[in-house]
Amino acid sequence: MRAALTRYRVIAWIVGVVLILLVVIGMPLKYGFGNPVVVETVGQAHGFLYMVYLVAAFDLSRRANWPLKRMVLVMLAGTVPFLSFWAERRVSSLVVAEQREREQAPEPVAG
Numbered sequence: 684m685r686a687a688l689t690r691y692r693v694i695a696w697i698v699g700v701v702l703i704l705l706v707v708i709g710m711p712l713k714y715g716f717g718n719p720v721v722v723e724t725v726g727q728a729h730g731f732l733y734m735v736y737l738v739a740a741f742d743l744s745r746r747a748n749w750p751l752k753r754m755v756l757v758m759l760a761g762t763v764p765f766l767s768f769w770a771e772r773r774v775s776s777l778v779v780a781e782q783r784e785r786e787q788a789p790e791p792v793a794g
Contacts (some may be wrong), residue, residue: 687746688778692771695760696774698736699767701729706764736761747778 708731711719744754760770 684743684746684778684782685744686739687739690745692775694732694736694739695767695774698732698761699765699771700769701725701732702761702764719744728769733761736767743774743778747781750791 701730705722705725708733709725714720714721740758740761743749744757749757757770757774
């Protein structure tokens with residue numbers, strides 16, 4: 684589970700940074716100055732990285748046994764600037780707390 688969480692955290696940060704670059708630099712250059720080169724290159728990179736983000740979020744959600752609603756919300760967090768950073772922190776704290784809870788739970792005794 685730790686490896687899945689680490690993969691998710693890394694790709695969430697990368698997707699968040701690339702999306703911010705796309706929105707803050709690429710969009711003004713394209714629509715304000717007629718230069719679409721940044722949107723074309725960074726946009727493609729974001730599209731590819733977002734697919735990797737979806738795979739990482741799905742992998743983590745299956746390992747953590749999340750309900751479908753939580754999985755979909757985490758996946759959508761990669762589409763809104765700055766939201767992936769918040770979601771990454773929230774998901775990390777949830778997964779760590781759930782993992783600690785499972786480790787501290789007493790094991791059932793077979794009788």
